[in-house]
Amino acid sequence: MTLDIVQMVLITVLAAATPLILAGIGELVAERSGVLNLGVEGMMIFGAAVSFAVAVQTGSTFLGALGGAAAGLLLAALFGILTVGLAANQVASGLSLTILGLGLSGLVGANYVGMKRDPAPHLSLPGLTDLPGLGRLVFGQDAFVYTAVALVVAVSWFLWRTRAGLTLRAIGDDHVATHALGLKVRKVRFLSVLFGGACAGLGGAYLALAYTPFWSPGMTAGRGWIALALVVFASWRPLRVAAGALLFGGATVLQLHAQAAGLGLPGQLLSALPYLATILALVLLSLGQRHGGSLAPASLGRVFTPSR
Amino acid sequence: MRLDLVPRTRRSPVLDILSPALAFVAAVLIGGIAVAALGVSPGDAFVTYFVTPLSEVWSLQEIALKAAPLALIATGLAFCYRANLWNIGAEGQFVVGGLAGGWVGVATHGMGGFTLWILPAMLIAGTLAGAAYAMIPAVLKVRLGVSEILTSLMLVYVAQLLLDYMVRGPLRDPAGYNFPQSVGFDPAARLPYLMEGETLHAGVVVAFLAVVLATVVLARTLFGFEVRVVGASPRAARFAGFSDARLTLAVFAISGGAAGLAGIVEVAGKIGQLQPEISPGYGFTAIIVAFLGRLSPPGILIAAIVIALTTIGGEGAQIDLKLPLDLTRAFQGLLLGLVLGADVFAGYHVRLVPGGPSGRPVS
Numbered sequence: 001m002t003l004d005i006v007q008m009v010l011i012t013v014l015a016a017a018t019p020l021i022l023a024g025i026g027e028l029v030a031e032r033s034g035v036l037n038l039g040v041e042g043m044m045i046f047g048a049a050v051s052f053a054v055a056v057q058t059g060s061t062f063l064g065a066l067g068g069a070a071a072g073l074l075l076a077a078l079f080g081i082l083t084v085g086l087a088a089n090q091v092a093s094g095l096s097l098t099i100l101g102l103g104l105s106g107l108v109g110a111n112y113v114g115m116k117r118d119p120a121p122h123l124s125l126p127g128l129t130d131l132p133g134l135g136r137l138v139f140g141q142d143a144f145v146y147t148a149v150a151l152v153v154a155v156s157w158f159l160w161r162t163r164a165g166l167t168l169r170a171i172g173d174d175h176v177a178t179h180a181l182g183l184k185v186r187k188v189r190f191l192s193v194l195f196g197g198a199c200a201g202l203g204g205a206y207l208a209l210a211y212t213p214f215w216s217p218g219m220t221a222g223r224g225w226i227a228l229a230l231v232v233f234a235s236w237r238p239l240r241v242a243a244g245a246l247l248f249g250g251a252t253v254l255q256l257h258a259q260a261a262g263l264g265l266p267g268q269l270l271s272a273l274p275y276l277a278t279i280l281a282l283v284l285l286s287l288g289q290r291h292g293g294s295l296a297p298a299s300l301g302r303v304f305t306p307s308r
Numbered sequence: 309m310r311l312d313l314v315p316r317t318r319r320s321p322v323l324d325i326l327s328p329a330l331a332f333v334a335a336v337l338i339g340g341i342a343v344a345a346l347g348v349s350p351g352d353a354f355v356t357y358f359v360t361p362l363s364e365v366w367s368l369q370e371i372a373l374k375a376a377p378l379a380l381i382a383t384g385l386a387f388c389y390r391a392n393l394w395n396i397g398a399e400g401q402f403v404v405g406g407l408a409g410g411w412v413g414v415a416t417h418g419m420g421g422f423t424l425w426i427l428p429a430m431l432i433a434g435t436l437a438g439a440a441y442a443m444i445p446a447v448l449k450v451r452l453g454v455s456e457i458l459t460s461l462m463l464v465y466v467a468q469l470l471l472d473y474m475v476r477g478p479l480r481d482p483a484g485y486n487f488p489q490s491v492g493f494d495p496a497a498r499l500p501y502l503m504e505g506e507t508l509h510a511g512v513v514v515a516f517l518a519v520v521l522a523t524v525v526l527a528r529t530l531f532g533f534e535v536r537v538v539g540a541s542p543r544a545a546r547f548a549g550f551s552d553a554r555l556t557l558a559v560f561a562i563s564g565g566a567a568g569l570a571g572i573v574e575v576a577g578k579i580g581q582l583q584p585e586i587s588p589g590y591g592f593t594a595i596i597v598a599f600l601g602r603l604s605p606p607g608i609l610i611a612a613i614v615i616a617l618t619t620i621g622g623e624g625a626q627i628d629l630k631l632p633l634d635l636t637r638a639f640q641g642l643l644l645g646l647v648l649g650a651d652v653f654a655g656y657h658v659r660l661v662p663g664g665p666s667g668r669p670v671s
Contacts, residue, residue: 038457042641078645085311087656088648091394091457092599096648099596100641106634217634222465229458268473275462279448282459286452305313305656 003133009253010137014145015211017242017249019044019203019220021148023227024234024241025155026072026199031231032159033192034172034299038094039079040200041224042101043072047201048208049105052112052215055208061120065144065205072201073194075101080193084186087303102218109215120144120210144206149242151199156238168192172297175304185304200224222275229278233285235295244281251277313656323654328600328607331646332614339639348629356628357621367624369508371616373578376515377402377570379612381594383522384566386603387559390526390539395560397445397460398567399591400467401438405568406575407471409434410582413497413575414479414490423496430497430576431514431569438568439561441467446560450553456560464591472584479582490582499577511573516609518566523605535559567591593619596644615640 023040030037050071055064079097082088120142123129128139159165171178171185179185203223208215226248234240255270289295336358340350361367381398388395409430416426445459472488481491499509526532538545538555546552575586597615601608622636652658 082645082649086649086652086658087313088652091396092389092595093645093648095396095592095595096641096644098641099592100638100645103634103636103638103641107632107638110632110634222462225458225461229462232455232458266473266477268469272466272469275465278462279454279459282454283448283452286454305315 007133007137011141012253013246013249014137014141015249016252017245018145018148019206019211019223020227020230020245020248021152021242022144022203022206023200023224024230024245025148025151025238026196026203027227028231028234028236028238028241029155029159029168029199030189030192030196031300032172032236032297033168033189034175034297034302034304035080035083035189035193036090036094036301037076037079037083037097037193037196038091038228039075039097039101039224040196040227041220041222042098042105043075043197043200044101044204044207044224044227045105045218045220046075046101046108047072047204048219049109049112049204049215051201051205052115052117052208053108055117056112056115061117061209062143064209065120065202068205068208069198069201072197072199072204074197075104076193076197076200079197080190083303084189084193087305089303090301098224106217109217112215113217114214116214117209119213120206142210144202144210147202148206152238152242159238169297172299175299175302179304179306185306189304200227203227226274226278229282232296233278233281235285236297248274248277310661312659312661313652314659315656316654320654324602327650327654328602328611328647331650332643334650335639335643335646338642339635342635342638343631346631346635348631353625353629353631356625357618360624361617361620366507367620369506370620371613372508372512374616374619375609375612376512377574377590378594378597378615379609380515380518380570380573381563381567381591382597382601382608382612383519383605384563385594385598386522386601386605386608387526387535388563389598390603391535391555391559392539392542393449393556393559394457395442395445395460395563396457396595397442397462397464397591398563398594399587399589400460400464401441401564401567402571402574402587402591403464403467403471404441405434405438405571406586407467407474407571407582408437408568409572410490410493410575411474411479413493414582416497417491417494419494419496423494426494426496427499427576430572434572434575435565435569438571439565441568442560442564443557446557450556468585471582471586475582475584481581488584492581493576497576498580499573507578509577511577514569514573518569519605519609526605531558567594593640596640599644600647 023044027037027040047068051064051068054067055061075097079093082093083090122140122142125139129135159169167183168188171183171188175185204220207219212219230241230244230248233244252274255273259267259270343350343353361371381402385395385398412426412430412433441463444463445456448454448459449456475490476488479490481489499511502508502510526535534550534555537548538550570590571586575582579586593615597608597611601611618636618639622633625631626633
């Protein structure tokens with residue numbers, strides 16, 4: 001009995017963490033290659049809107065999820081052309097992407113407000129899913145959750161166990177030296193940005209197709225920004241992004257329960273907790289790192305223009 | 309094919325002015341296509357967005373009233389962005405400024421006797437509160453190296469929730485039938501109208517004076533010079549002995565103060581009481597305005613008017629042509645992106661070169 005309650009809590013924590021893992025892991029790859037894309041929120045919400053529209057039109061959750069990833073990819077391509085191709089300021093370009101994505105999501109989603117779909121189907125393995133205590137947690141999730149977990153493992157393996165991953169990290173640390181070595185700095189960065197966009201779009205799709213599951217304007221509610229903070233908090237390491245997202249998901253669930261239980265605290269304070277927790281986490285992290293120097297990719301956010 | 313960017317020895321002054329204009333034209337063209345896709349004649353939409361608002365007295369006033377906070381906030385942000393510091397939490401500083409100033413208005417409600425001090429006190433309280441709120445990310449940045457981008461943004465949500473709490477709780481009008489709003493301010497706590505029977509209030513003058521002041525400070529003072537040097541060449545600034553930390557605190561205080569002032573101007577001018585929401589996203593739109601205006605105060609003034617025009621036009625288009633407001637937002641985001649992209653032509657010679665990868669790097 002109590003085991004089942006623990007499992008229920010863990011399942012909700014994992015659900016709250018999944019969009020953050022998806023968006024965070026994508027942004028991590030982009031940042032590891034040296035590009036700071038502040039447009040995660042915009043890509044995420046555009047992905048949410050498009051995924052829901054596609055899913056309703058086609059009746060397929062899978063096509064919806066693909067549509068969401070494609071939407072994020074499209075916005076990321078715009079960002080890549082601006083910052084990687086035309087050497088525009090990354091911070092400002094990312095903000096423009098967020099605003100554009102919020103606007104576009106409203107346009108796409110306008111006809112779908114108030115509609116509801118069945119949530120994405122959950123895995124069901126006879127025997128395994130019914131295991132008491134952990135069956136549903138391990139064997140009863142939807143495809144988004146498994147994709148998120150697989151992405152964390154895959155990105156971790158790719159960045160530290162493959163030659164291409166080493167190249168990507170090297171480019172993020174020193175674009176001048178890697179360019180001199182003949183590595184294709186701009187191509188790698190552009191692809192990394194695209195990957196980040198697709199992941200953010202998928203994160204949005206999870207919100208619209210599995211987590212809620214409906215479309216409402218502004219439904220990402222700052223999750224894209226929290227994913228950005230998670231990457232910093234995780235010192236640009238995939239497994240720590242996942243751990244941070246779980247911590248964060250836990251805090252979200254705790255806040256919801258506290259609100260339901262009515263602890264006498266103002267609801268606004270509880271709603272502000274995730275944002276305050278993010279700031280606190282960033283502060284604690286930098287306190288812990290005071291003597292170690294920065295762990296950020298050394299070229300992060302710096303403009304690169306090859307010549308001749 | 310590859311894209312080559314060769315840095316110009318000097319930024320082209322002609323393209324510096326021309327490129328935002330070209331970006332604007334491109335955004336209007338793309339917007340026209342989007343409008344056509346939504347089944348509305350692009351010509352009609354253009355007239356509704358950009359011509360109709362300019363043809364009536366009330367809508368001209370609305371443009372000025374929207375442009376004022378945008379120009380005020382963006383001018384403050386220009387100091388930050390010029391110094392390569394990224395305060396993107398102006399929306400929160402705006403809200404906190406409106407809340408603090410509005411608090412003075414609520415506290416002095418019904419006060420008799422000498423009341424001339426109330427309005428200045430509200431403006432000062434709003435400015436100081438905005439500046440103080442901006443000090444949180446600034447101090448965290450200076451002392452601990454925490455990214456100011458994320459902290460300033462997170463504090464926006466906190467500020468909005470704080471305002472919500474105060475308006476529903478301690479500052480709610482006890483005689484207001486439980487509506488989440490404060491008492492209406494006394495006339496002594498309202499910005500005066502500029503013309504009898506119209507909506508234009510003195511906040512527009514406040515914003516204009518701030519832009520003039522900022523122009524002078526940036527162009528003619530040592531502090532303005534420091535801001536420009538740090539932005540253009542951090543190394544040179546260090547050799548010159550300019551203090552990073554001091555400058556960070558200063559530009560955050562300026563941008564936060566400007567946003568806070570804009571907040572209380574909105575509350576004491578247009579709204580006249582505290583509500584759960586006092587900003588239609590001015591703090592975020594001002595970021596577009598700052599870049600559209602090329603981070604120079606006179607440019608920002610023009611950009612604020614253009615963006616205000618599209619916003620008012622967007623409201624008109626929603627009513628007359630059934631075009632969604634999100635179209636305006638998408639247009640503004642697109643415009644900022646195009647402005648940033650077009651900027652490259654002022655700083656670089658851009659060439660499309662056939663053939664393989666580029667060789668020797670110059671950074």
